Amino acid sequence: MSTTRTPRYEPERFRSPEYLAAVDQQATDAMLQIPSHCLTIMREAGEAGYPHEVCGLLVGTISNEGWQVQDIKPVANLNEERAADRFQLDPAGYQQIDRELRGTAFEIIGVYHSHPDCPAKPSPTDLGSAWEGFAYPIISICDGKAADIQCWAINTSASAFQNIVIKEQSL
Numbered sequence: 001m002s003t004t005r006t007p008r009y010e011p012e013r014f015r016s017p018e019y020l021a022a023v024d025q026q027a028t029d030a031m032l033q034i035p036s037h038c039l040t041i042m043r044e045a046g047e048a049g050y051p052h053e054v055c056g057l058l059v060g061t062i063s064n065e066g067w068q069v070q071d072i073k074p075v076a077n078l079n080e081e082r083a084a085d086r087f088q089l090d091p092a093g094y095q096q097i098d099r100e101l102r103g104t105a106f107e108i109i110g111v112y113h114s115h116p117d118c119p120a121k122p123s124p125t126d127l128g129s130a131w132e133g134f135a136y137p138i139i140s141i142c143d144g145k146a147a148d149i150q151c152w153a154i155n156t157s158a159s160a161f162q163n164i165v166i167k168e169q170s171l
Contacts, residue, residue: 033066114138
């Protein structure tokens with residue numbers, strides 16, 4: 001007898017119609033190019049913030065091929081009531097980083113956040129607060145350890161997220 005097992009860190013809500021509708025299964029050619037040290041910082045931040053969600057900004061450039069990350073900037077999660085499964089990016093932190101980037105070749109190109117004890121898949125809440133044109137890496141933190149990172153972006157109809165290939169760059 002075979003048994004279908006649900007992954008330990010995939011709560012039932014991730015299999016609901018609302019969560020499934022947040023992901024577009026269509027393939028995309030877009031890519032997130034990111035230095036390995038930025039991925040390390042995101043993983044370490046997620047682990048340090050566990051069991052709460054952490055968040056921050058991707059800084060870099062956007063081209064026809066996708067997003068080229070130069071740096072990441074942690075930003076405070078202001079959500080205190082539901083910090084285990086929601087984040088609210090500090091607008092003052094966003095504005096400060098935006099001001100610092102003025103006059104440079106770089107801009108804010110995305111937002112990363114962690115999912116404690118959940119998969120690195122976007123939720124309907126993530127979809128509701130996402131901006132077109134931004135990249136959205138999600139770090140799955142399971143039992144306090146980084147388990148997976150997946151990147152997402154809003155599809156062309158702005159109705160769901162598409163999975164974006166992550167290309168790690170060694171410097």
